[in-house]
Amino acid sequence: xxxxxxxxxxxxxxxxxxxxxxxxxxxxxxxxxxxxxxxxxxxxxxxxxxxxxxxxxxxxxxxxxxxxxxxxxxxxxxxxxxxxxxxxxxxxxxxxxxxxxxxxxxxxxxxxxxxxxxxxxxxxxxxxxxxxxxxxxxxxxxxxxxxxxxxxxxxxxxxxxxxxxxxxxxxxxxxxxxxxxxxxxxxxxxxxxxxxxxxxxxxxxxxxxxxxxxxxxxxxxxxxxxxxxxxxxxxxxxxxxxxxxxxxxxxxxxxxxxxxxxxxxxxxxxxxxxxxxxxxxxxxxxxxxxxxx
Numbered sequence: 261x262x263x264x265x266x267x268x269x270x271x272x273x274x275x276x277x278x279x280x281x282x283x284x285x286x287x288x289x290x291x292x293x294x295x296x297x298x299x300x301x302x303x304x305x306x307x308x309x310x311x312x313x314x315x316x317x318x319x320x321x322x323x324x325x326x327x328x329x330x331x332x333x334x335x336x337x338x339x340x341x342x343x344x345x346x347x348x349x350x351x352x353x354x355x356x357x358x359x360x361x362x363x364x365x366x367x368x369x370x371x372x373x374x375x376x377x378x379x380x381x382x383x384x385x386x387x388x389x390x391x392x393x394x395x396x397x398x399x400x401x402x403x404x405x406x407x408x409x410x411x412x413x414x415x416x417x418x419x420x421x422x423x424x425x426x427x428x429x430x431x432x433x434x435x436x437x438x439x440x441x442x443x444x445x446x447x448x449x450x451x452x453x454x455x456x457x458x459x460x461x462x463x464x465x466x467x468x469x470x471x472x473x474x475x476x477x478x479x480x481x482x483x484x485x486x487x488x489x490x491x492x493x494x495x496x497x498x499x500x501x502x503x504x505x506x507x508x509x510x511x512x513x514x515x516x517x518x519x520x521x522x523x524x525x526x527x528x529x530x531x532x533x534x535x536x537x538x539x540x541x542x543x544x545x546x547x548x549x550x551x552x553x
Contacts, residue, residue, distance in 0.1 A: 261285065261454070262309040264292050265316030269410040270356065273447035274315055281455060285309065292316070294338035295330065304345040311454055312346055313354040314339060317386075321360070322516040324381040331381055336388030340396065347398035352457060354450060357470075359406035359438060361387040364520020369478075371526045372404075372470050380517035390470065399461060401453055402470040403446070403530075406523045407484075410443040411548055416481070420488045424502040434482035434507035438523030439474040442544040449473055449536065456534055471533070472525035475541035482507045487542050491549050 261278055265271040266286035275286045285307060292303050294316050304312070318324060318334040339355055346353040360383035361376040378384045393400050409417040417440075423430055453471075460466035479487070485505055492498050510519065527538050 261311040261313060262287060262304070262307055263313045263315060264294065265289075265314070268315055268317075268319075269408055269413050269415060269443040270446050271315035272412065273410070273443045274313055274450060277444070277447040277451045278313070278454070281451060282310075289316070294334045297333070297337060297341050300338060300341045301345055304342070304349065308349045309351055311352045311354065311458070312342055313450065313454075314342055315356060317356065318382070321380065321382040321519075324385065325516045328381040328385065331385040332388060335382075335385035336392060339389040340392030343393045343396035343398055343400060346400070347396055351399075352454070352461065353393065353398065353400040354454065355389065355393055355400060355402050356446075357390050357402055357404040358383065358386045359404065359474075359523040359525055360520060361390065361404070362520055362523075364436075364522040366522055369524035369526040370472070370522075372472060372529055379520060382517060394470075398468070399457075399466060400468045401457060403450065403453070403473040404470065404525060405441050405446055405473045406525055407438045407440040407474075408443055408446065409440055409548075411551070416440075416484065417488060417545075417548070420485050421492060421498070424489055424492065424500045425498065426501065428501055429504045429506060430485065430502060431506045431508045431513070432482045432485045433510050433513050434480045435509050436519055436521055436523065437478055437480055439476070439478055439525070440484050440541045440545065441474045442548050444548065445475060445539065445544050446473060449530075449538075452536065453534055469533075471530040472527050473530055474525050474527055474538065475544050476527070476538045477540045477542065478524050479541060484541075487545055488549075491546055495549065
C-alpha cells in the first residue's frame with residue numbers, strides 16, 4: 261500500500277493503522293510531489309502498489325483563493341493521474357474529499373446523492389478531483405470527510421489549545437455546523453474499507469463508490485471549542501488562562517474563502533455497506549485528548 265502525504269494529519273495515522281494489512285510505503289512530498297504530474301507517473305510505475313491511499317492535498321483553504329491554479333493541480337489534476345496509473349497497474353485508489361464541495365445551504369445533512377456546489381476555490385479543486393477520478397474506469401473509493409483535526413500538526417484543536425493557554429477570551433463562530441472528525445477515526449475506517457474492498461475485488465463483487473466519512477453528531481465551531489476547553493481542563497499537564505468563550509456570527513469573522521454554513525454529512529451509506537457505526541464527535545475528541553495531549 262502506498263500512502264501519499266504521510267506526514268499530514270490523516271497520512272500519519274494511516275501509516276500506523278494500515279500496518280496489519282500488509283507492507284506500507286509512506287511517501288511525503290519529497291517522494292511524491294502531487295504538483296509534479298510526471299513524477300507521480302514515474303513513482304507509481306516503479307512501486308506498482310496494490311492500493312494507493314491519497315492523503316496528500318492542497319488544504320490551505322484561504323490561500324487557495326489566490327492560488328487556485330496550484331490547488332487545482334494538486335487536488336484536481338493529480339488525482340486523475342493517480343487514477344489513470346492505478347488503472348494501468350490494477351490498483352485500488354482511496355481518495356479523500358471534503359464537505360466543502362457543498363454550498364452549505366441545505367437544512368439537513370448532505371448525502372452522497374446531493375448535487376455539489378462549492379463556494380470557494382478549495383472546494384472547487386476538491387470537486388475537480390472527485391470528477392477526474394470518476395471519469396477513469398478503474399477501482400476507487402472516494403471518502404468525503406469534514407472538520408479534520410489531530411493531536412499533531414496545524415489544525416483547529418491545536419490552535420484552540422494554544423490560544424487557551426495564552427488568552428483570557430476567545431471569539432468563535434457559532435453559526436457554522438458540522439462534525440469534527442479525528443484523523444485516527446478516518447485512518448481506522450479507511451483500513452476497514454480497504455480490507456473489505458480488497459475482499460470484494462478478489463470475489464468480483466467490488467463497485468467503485470463515494471461515501472461520507474465523519475464522526476457522528478454535530479456541533480458548531482463554538483461548541484467544538486467549548487468541548488476542547490472543558491476536556492482540556494481535566495488534563496494535568498495543561499494550564500489554561502482562558503476565562504470566556506464568546507460566540508460570534510460568521511459575518512464577524514471574515515475570511516478570504518467563504519465557508520459553508522452547513523457541513524453536516526450523512527454517513528448512512530458508509531455504515532450500511534461496511535457494517536460500521538461511527539462514534540460521536542465528542543467521544544472521539546475525548547479519546548484524542550486523553551491519549552495525546
